[in-house]
Amino acid sequence: MKLRKLAVAASIAAIGFSAALTAPAAYAAEDQFFPVLAYRTGAYAPNGAPWANGFVDYMKLTNARGGVNGVKMIWEECETAYATDRGVECYERLKGKHGGATAVQPLSTGITFALTEKAPVDKIPVITAGYGRSESQNGAVFGWNFPLVGTYWSGADVLVQHIAKKEGGFDKLKGKKITLVYHDSPYGKEPIALLQERAKMHGFNLSLLPVAHPGVEQKATWLQIRQNKPDYVFLWGWGVMNSTAIKEAQATGYPREKMYGVWWSGAEPDVKDVGDGAKGYNALAMQHGAEPNAKVVKEVLEKLHAKGQGTGPKEEVGQVLYMRGLISAMVQTEAVRVAQGRYGKGKHITGEQMRWGLENLNLDQKALDGLGFAGVMRPVHTTCIDHMGSGFARVHTWDGKKWNFSSDWYEADQKVLRPMVMLASGKYAEEKKITPRTPEDCKK
Amino acid sequence: MFYRENGQFKTSYKSDQQIFPIPQDRWAILAIIAIAFFVIPLMVDEYLFRAILIPFLILSLAALGVNILVGYCGQITLGAGAFMAVGAYAAYNFLIRVSGMPALGAILLGGFTAAAVGIVFGIPSLRVRGLYLAVATLAAQFFWDWAFLRVKWFTNDASSGSVSVADIDVFGWIVNTPTDKYLFCLGILVIFSLMAKNLVRGNMGRQWMAIRDMDVAATVIGIRPLYAKLTAFAVSSFYLGVAGALWGMINLGSWEPAAFSIDRSFQLLFMVIIGGMGAIAGSFFGAAFIVILPIFLNQILPVIGGLFGLEVSIALVSHVEIMIFGALIVFFLIVEPHGIARLWSTGREKLRLWPFPH
Numbered sequence: 190m191k192l193r194k195l196a197v198a199a200s201i202a203a204i205g206f207s208a209a210l211t212a213p214a215a216y217a218a219e220d221q222f223f224p225v226l227a228y229r230t231g232a233y234a235p236n237g238a239p240w241a242n243g244f245v246d247y248m249k250l251t252n253a254r255g256g257v258n259g260v261k262m263i264w265e266e267c268e269t270a271y272a273t274d275r276g277v278e279c280y281e282r283l284k285g286k287h288g289g290a291t292a293v294q295p296l297s298t299g300i301t302f303a304l305t306e307k308a309p310v311d312k313i314p315v316i317t318a319g320y321g322r323s324e325s326q327n328g329a330v331f332g333w334n335f336p337l338v339g340t341y342w343s344g345a346d347v348l349v350q351h352i353a354k355k356e357g358g359f360d361k362l363k364g365k366k367i368t369l370v371y372h373d374s375p376y377g378k379e380p381i382a383l384l385q386e387r388a389k390m391h392g393f394n395l396s397l398l399p400v401a402h403p404g405v406e407q408k409a410t411w412l413q414i415r416q417n418k419p420d421y422v423f424l425w426g427w428g429v430m431n432s433t434a435i436k437e438a439q440a441t442g443y444p445r446e447k448m449y450g451v452w453w454s455g456a457e458p459d460v461k462d463v464g465d466g467a468k469g470y471n472a473l474a475m476q477h478g479a480e481p482n483a484k485v486v487k488e489v490l491e492k493l494h495a496k497g498q499g500t501g502p503k504e505e506v507g508q509v510l511y512m513r514g515l516i517s518a519m520v521q522t523e524a525v526r527v528a529q530g531r532y533g534k535g536k537h538i539t540g541e542q543m544r545w546g547l548e549n550l551n552l553d554q555k556a557l558d559g560l561g562f563a564g565v566m567r568p569v570h571t572t573c574i575d576h577m578g579s580g581f582a583r584v585h586t587w588d589g590k591k592w593n594f595s596s597d598w599y600e601a602d603q604k605v606l607r608p609m610v611m612l613a614s615g616k617y618a619e620e621k622k623i624t625p626r627t628p629e630d631c632k633k
Numbered sequence: 634m635f636y637r638e639n640g641q642f643k644t645s646y647k648s649d650q651q652i653f654p655i656p657q658d659r660w661a662i663l664a665i666i667a668i669a670f671f672v673i674p675l676m677v678d679e680y681l682f683r684a685i686l687i688p689f690l691i692l693s694l695a696a697l698g699v700n701i702l703v704g705y706c707g708q709i710t711l712g713a714g715a716f717m718a719v720g721a722y723a724a725y726n727f728l729i730r731v732s733g734m735p736a737l738g739a740i741l742l743g744g745f746t747a748a749a750v751g752i753v754f755g756i757p758s759l760r761v762r763g764l765y766l767a768v769a770t771l772a773a774q775f776f777w778d779w780a781f782l783r784v785k786w787f788t789n790d791a792s793s794g795s796v797s798v799a800d801i802d803v804f805g806w807i808v809n810t811p812t813d814k815y816l817f818c819l820g821i822l823v824i825f826s827l828m829a830k831n832l833v834r835g836n837m838g839r840q841w842m843a844i845r846d847m848d849v850a851a852t853v854i855g856i857r858p859l860y861a862k863l864t865a866f867a868v869s870s871f872y873l874g875v876a877g878a879l880w881g882m883i884n885l886g887s888w889e890p891a892a893f894s895i896d897r898s899f900q901l902l903f904m905v906i907i908g909g910m911g912a913i914a915g916s917f918f919g920a921a922f923i924v925i926l927p928i929f930l931n932q933i934l935p936v937i938g939g940l941f942g943l944e945v946s947i948a949l950v951s952h953v954e955i956m957i958f959g960a961l962i963v964f965f966l967i968v969e970p971h972g973i974a975r976l977w978s979t980g981r982e983k984l985r986l987w988p989f990p991h
Binding site (some may be wrong): 274373 | 678887
């Protein structure tokens, strides 16, 4: 009888399922657990996979170095496919495992928005190195969000500064036409507020061209660009949208030298398929670019990949997105170290203690050199109020084979950013009925 | 043996016409509701609440709304996500723009706004039918997707188009823990399911079904298609609007238009088709199938791999998950084209003879 078979199959599956849920996990009580929300499938997989590989490799490297004062890193991956609801499900699934998640890095602005609501309840910091909501830089309101090293507003600000420098001063921007081609999602829309502010300040014309998910349909967008002939095109894409944009630029004859991508639009998967067609294309480097010569990269190759313990292909080590994963894992590992300094060396720390660590991160040049990040990034110094820590960025250019730096360091102008951050986070606090933390609260 | 109504005699019309005329059914349903209210909150952990049960309850409510329109009135719609979005954003705007607005009031007003919008977008149903209507309702989907992305007023000028609400307060009950949220959604779902069941049994539901089965014949016996179709659109959109408001305010807390994209519309339509068109229970089966099964597969596959000593990567898991899920949809549609609800009622028929079939 068909029904009976179905019922039997269902009950067997249910037993297996409950066994899976109750399966005991072997871990030491002081191990530090980090959920890894990765995406190795879907339209964004080419960019998501190298990040996840770098992220996991750094945790492996930390363990190979002997852990943080002897405390080992443990992690578990969960596939989100860049979908918000799956990401939230993954977070819920992993947050309580192995003694509780220490911090979470969703690598998706959409998932970040959803987790921002849950972080204060669960007391798990959300680290969004180089993405997430820009106003979460204000730690007084966003107590659990850490857009370390850069936000979209700081990135957009640096891009405008770079253009101004090329043109010979901010006053030369007057009347220039800048077009933003963006992924039509919270991610792509983040920079708009800042660019509009800068457009008002310097009198350039900003036009906005949204591209629908996943971004393979851009013919109409580039037709408009051909008609308008903007002086510069800013690209705020992710995944397959980036390479499509560069191909369309090639097809419409828009000079790649005048295209500037954000740091998520400037990695090897975006330009490799286009090859020579992408020559001259520029993108922001979120502090780091491709760093095949960094000390830490050599260490990863030697300690992990040489022994067959590396994650992902060996060629990827040192590439842009791999490095971003590496840095994202590095800042969180260092925060664990800072927190241990206060709450007990060699001990397991909770999410709340981790937050203290993240708020008191002080990675100076010496510390970075010691970790093998010399020349890769600049010092990061966070406080309870400033959760970003550093607003530096450079521009790098694709020469057809590799990324080369083509500018000096810039720093986002806090005079422009700060009022916007305060305004936006104030509005959020009002909506959510949050009382901002005072400096006294921070000392706790 | 136990599921048999021999010897049960109805002595009044009232007892013959109640929702569950067979006492066994009645007790079973009451027991399920009692377990859902009193036992589950004690037993279940936070993960099950937040990742499975709350989405299941809210999407069941939405599927109920789609089922009223598609299953009972026969009007195929692909705009379900749009009506959810209208409900969510309307509730949000009522909540932040009207001072002293109670959260429950905002959610219901979101539902009424969605109902009004549903009537407007239901007007084409008076002229076009079937697949053409499905295409016409797509217009609603695209229009509202566009509106919530582009019109800043709807999102209170949020820089990225994402809005968020504080914990909601229902007559002094702050709904913030997963258990509270679960109970709140469950309460609303029970009330709305009861309403839906009674609607489809009554005058209005019979008009809808008459229109669905043959609209010319329905007109001949005196049913006004205008009234029947537009009420179906209004009631369905009301359910969807309330579900959308719950999805945004209870399940997500902060959301963007992408939460109610065309994918959501398809998902809801599939729930109704797989669960069973024209059956209230079908909405629940469909929602369970679509919400729970992928997550279940995602977690069980590495374990099965582990039994055979295989290390399964998460990329492989999600590929296999999609394949099995697709195969199961095809399997269910072949085994029972009328949906899981029909499978369920066949099962019940068989149970009446068990253990001594002829």
